[in-house]
Amino acid sequence: MTHEQIVEITIFVLAVFIGFEVISKVPTMLHTPLMSGTNAIHGIVLIGAILIAGSADSGLEKALAFVAVVFATVNVVGGFLVTDRMLEMFKRRERPAPKPRE
Amino acid sequence: MSVLAVSQSVIDLSYLVAAVLLIVGIRQLSSPQTARLGNLVAAVGMAIALGFTLTDSDIDTFWLIGAGVALGTVIGVASARLVKMTAMPQMVALFNGVGGGAAALIAAAEFHRHAPDADRLAGDVIAGILFSALVGSVSFSGSLVAFGKLQELLPGRPLTFGAQQLFNAALAVALVVLAVVTGVTENGLWLVLVLVGALVLGVLMVLPIGGADMPVVISLLNAFTGLAAASTGFVLDNTALIIGGTLVGASGTLLTILMGRAMNRTLGNVLFGAFGKVAEGEAGPAVAGDGMVRAASAEDVAVMLAYANRVVIVPGYGLAVAQAQHEVRQLADLLEERGVDVRYAIHPVAGRMPGHMNVLLAEANVPYPQLYEMEQINPEFPRTDVALVIGANDVVNPAARSSPGSPIYGMPILDVDRASHVVVLKRSMSPGFAGIDNELFTSPRTVMLFGDAKDSVTRLIADVKTI
Numbered sequence: 304m305t306h307e308q309i310v311e312i313t314i315f316v317l318a319v320f321i322g323f324e325v326i327s328k329v330p331t332m333l334h335t336p337l338m339s340g341t342n343a344i345h346g347i348v349l350i351g352a353i354l355i356a357g358s359a360d361s362g363l364e365k366a367l368a369f370v371a372v373v374f375a376t377v378n379v380v381g382g383f384l385v386t387d388r389m390l391e392m393f394k395r396r397e398r399p400a401p402k403p404r405e
Numbered sequence: 406m407s408v409l410a411v412s413q414s415v416i417d418l419s420y421l422v423a424a425v426l427l428i429v430g431i432r433q434l435s436s437p438q439t440a441r442l443g444n445l446v447a448a449v450g451m452a453i454a455l456g457f458t459l460t461d462s463d464i465d466t467f468w469l470i471g472a473g474v475a476l477g478t479v480i481g482v483a484s485a486r487l488v489k490m491t492a493m494p495q496m497v498a499l500f501n502g503v504g505g506g507a508a509a510l511i512a513a514a515e516f517h518r519h520a521p522d523a524d525r526l527a528g529d530v531i532a533g534i535l536f537s538a539l540v541g542s543v544s545f546s547g548s549l550v551a552f553g554k555l556q557e558l559l560p561g562r563p564l565t566f567g568a569q570q571l572f573n574a575a576l577a578v579a580l581v582v583l584a585v586v587t588g589v590t591e592n593g594l595w596l597v598l599v600l601v602g603a604l605v606l607g608v609l610m611v612l613p614i615g616g617a618d619m620p621v622v623i624s625l626l627n628a629f630t631g632l633a634a635a636s637t638g639f640v641l642d643n644t645a646l647i648i649g650g651t652l653v654g655a656s657g658t659l660l661t662i663l664m665g666r667a668m669n670r671t672l673g674n675v676l677f678g679a680f681g682k683v684a685e686g687e688a689g690p691a692v693a694g695d696g697m698v699r700a701a702s703a704e705d706v707a708v709m710l711a712y713a714n715r716v717v718i719v720p721g722y723g724l725a726v727a728q729a730q731h732e733v734r735q736l737a738d739l740l741e742e743r744g745v746d747v748r749y750a751i752h753p754v755a756g757r758m759p760g761h762m763n764v765l766l767a768e769a770n771v772p773y774p775q776l777y778e779m780e781q782i783n784p785e786f787p788r789t790d791v792a793l794v795i796g797a798n799d800v801v802n803p804a805a806r807s808s809p810g811s812p813i814y815g816m817p818i819l820d821v822d823r824a825s826h827v828v829v830l831k832r833s834m835s836p837g838f839a840g841i842d843n844e845l846f847t848s849p850r851t852v853m854l855f856g857d858a859k860d861s862v863t864r865l866i867a868d869v870k871t872i
Contacts, residue, residue: 308529311639311647318635318648321428322655329435330708331667331701334660338624339497340434340444341631341657344427345504347451347649348634349474350458351511351641355518356473357464364514369473371510376477377484378504379455383448384485385496386434390441 336389343382349375411460419457420645426450427649431656437708437872454645495555498548498623501630505544508633509600512538515640520591531591533639535584538596539603541633544626546607551623554616561616569613570677576606610676618675621664625672628657667699698834701852703861706828707868710736713790713826715746717782719819720762721755723796723831727858730769733795736862737771739869749775750782750792750819752800783820792824794845796831796858802843827851830861 329337352375356368427450433443464470481500488496512534519530553559566572580602587595614622631653638646665672710716718733737747749771755762766776777785786792794801797819804811805818821827827850834846834853845851854861 307642311642311644314644314647315635315639315651318651319655322431322652322657323659325428325431325652326435326656326659326663328704329660329663330437331705332708332712333435333437333440334624334664334667335494335497335620336440336444337431337434338620338627338657338660338664339493339500340440340447341431341653341660342497342501342504342627343444344431344447344451344649345627345631345634345653346500347427347454347646348504348507348511348630348637350454350643350646351634351637352473352507353455353458353470354461354463354641354643355511355514356469357461357466359466359469359514360518364517365469367510367514367517369469371507371514372470372473373477373480374503374510375507376474377481378500378507379451380478380481381485381496381500382481382504383444383451384482385488385493385500386444387441388485388490389493390444 336386339382339386339389343379343386346375346379346382349379351375411457413462416457416461417644419453420643420648423450423454423645424648426453427652431652437712451649454649458645492556494620494623495552498551498555498619498626501623501627502545502548502552505541505548505626505630505633507541508537508630508637509541509545509603511637512541512640513596513600515637516596517593520593530640531588533636535588535596535599537633537636537640538600539580539584540629540636542600542603543607543610544629544633546604547611547626547629548607548623550608550611551619551626554611555619559612561619563615564612569609573606573609576602576609580606614675621661621672621675624657624661624664625676628654628661631655631657667705698846699852701828701854703854703864704868706852706854707865707872709791709826709828710740710745710793710865711743711869711872713740713745715748715785715789716740716791716793717748717750717777717786717789717821717824719750719752719755719792719794719797719801719821720766721752721795721797721800722761723798723858725756725761725765725796727796727860729795729859729862730765730771732859732862732866734766734769734771736866736869737775739866743869747775748777748782748785750777750779750821752779752797752819753817755797755800779817779819786820786823789824791826791828792821794821794827794829794831795862798831798843801845803845804843821845822848822850825850828854830854830856830858832857 352368352371356372359365359368427447430443430447430450433439433446484496516534554561580599583595583599583602587599611622631650635647635650635654638650662672665675724730740747749766751762799813801819801821802813803822805813805816808814822845827845829846829851831853846853
């Protein structure tokens with residue numbers, strides 16, 4: 304194995320551990336928004352799509368890369384926006400001061 | 406060579422910053438008070454990584470990227486804006502599917518670029534290509550089926566045929582063999598077979614799963630897409646892809662397990678449980694958790710209460726036994742400070758004597774205007790977010806309305822089952838004073854918080870304070 308491959312595997316293994324640790328305790332109410340948020344994050348595959356679209360040589364590669372860029376952009380943009388809409392419900396409500404007691 | 410080209414080290418450093426922001430974002434997404442900020446932080450991290458990627462010196466044509474990003478943004482913004490709140494889960498499924506599709510397409514394009522020169526494909530690159538092609542395709546078609554089921558384009562009930570699991574297992578094994586053949590021969594036709602086979606597998610994997618389990622399945626496919634994205638990172642030697650994809654793969658797997666647990670289902674049960682369902686479920690789709698008691702943690706309940714608009718507290722004999730009235734008052738005060746409308750529903754015979762609850766609550770100085778008689782409060786339950794039942798049982802038993810055979814049939818009750826959510830604080834599953842079962846406890850809207858009322862309310866107070 305080359306040095307670069309070993310570095311990549313190291314990064315991968317550490318990222319697995321961080322991924323498990325980072326969401327140790329999640330209230331049920333946040334399961335769907337968290338799924339949606341991480342869903343947007345794997346839209347990072349857009350980086351890959353951009354790299355191959357920018358250097359594609361043949362027509363077939365260009366076509367595949369173009370669809371990949373569209374798909375990945377929908378994933379990123381739609382994913383973050385939908386998550387934000389879901390989380391609007393967690394906004395602090397502005398309410399008049401509590402009723403006087405007794 | 407791009408005019409914008411900066412050195413690869415600058416791009417790599419930007420990926421490090423992006424990775425930190427993604428991790429912080431996911432962390433914040435797991436807590437109610439920071440979740441929205443966390444989503445923003447992750448989005449900023451993503452924007453940084455994408456922006457610096459554009460300066461990569463390998464990129465020589467920008468029009469293809471620009472056109473694709475523009476089209477994708479229009480579709481993404483439009484669908485995210487127009488979708489109804491109730492249709493969110495299938496939207497997530499769709500976004501997840503296209504992410505998986507992108508990973509598979511990247512794999513196919515990379516394969517096509519390298520394949521003619523047999524020596525140019527290193528072992529780890531071809532393995533990465535095949536993994537992203539396979540897993541990305543499964544995630545793509547599986548997510549589309551999940552979307553179809555939730556959107557009711559496809560029947561929500563499990564669709565099965567004989568020996569389906571055997572067939573799926575055989576298909577999965579065949580795909581791995583095909584992938585190995587593709588890797589050895591580096592022939593594009595084999596790759597096409599892998600892609601098509603994986604699409605079929607994704608469809609067959611999700612079809613037998615019932616609509617109620619779909620969120621768990623989407624979460625699993627979400628983790629799949631993450632791993633497929635990470636795998637493209639190994640192909641393209643890109644650390645941002647490896648980190649971003651792996652984070653989602655790992656946290657998504659854990660989240661899938663947590664979601665299953667919250668629904669009282671194991672992952673194996675969700676994925677392969679359709680057989681039992683077909684046997685008893687031909688008459689109609691099985692209701693999620695029918696006849697099952699869902700236990701919640703104090704944290705979950707605290708979040709429900711803190712973000713509710715209206716909470717109605719229903720005290721019963723259990724409250725009196727535990728002498729929890731002071732803690733209940735404290736909890737109610739905390740919620741009111743957060744802007745929650747808190748009311749108490751007093752059933753005439755709650756407790757062991759008429760007025761028992763009024764006496765208890767008066768002792769804790771609960772303001773009188775917050776106490777509501779049964780006739781006043783019953784019409785309010787449909788507009789109540791959470792009914793918090795503390796140690797009451799028979800006075801909230803819907804059998805009194807619906808089961809003529811029940812000993813308490815005809816007794817006026819508090820209609821807590823009409824609230825959006827019901828939380829029942831109870832010591833155990835033992836029946837109440839009248840010794841009859843209570844279907845409220847197994848309703849899909851109900852969660853149980855087991856334990857002594859005083860201890861449970863104290864835990865709720867502590868948890869609400871941390872929100």
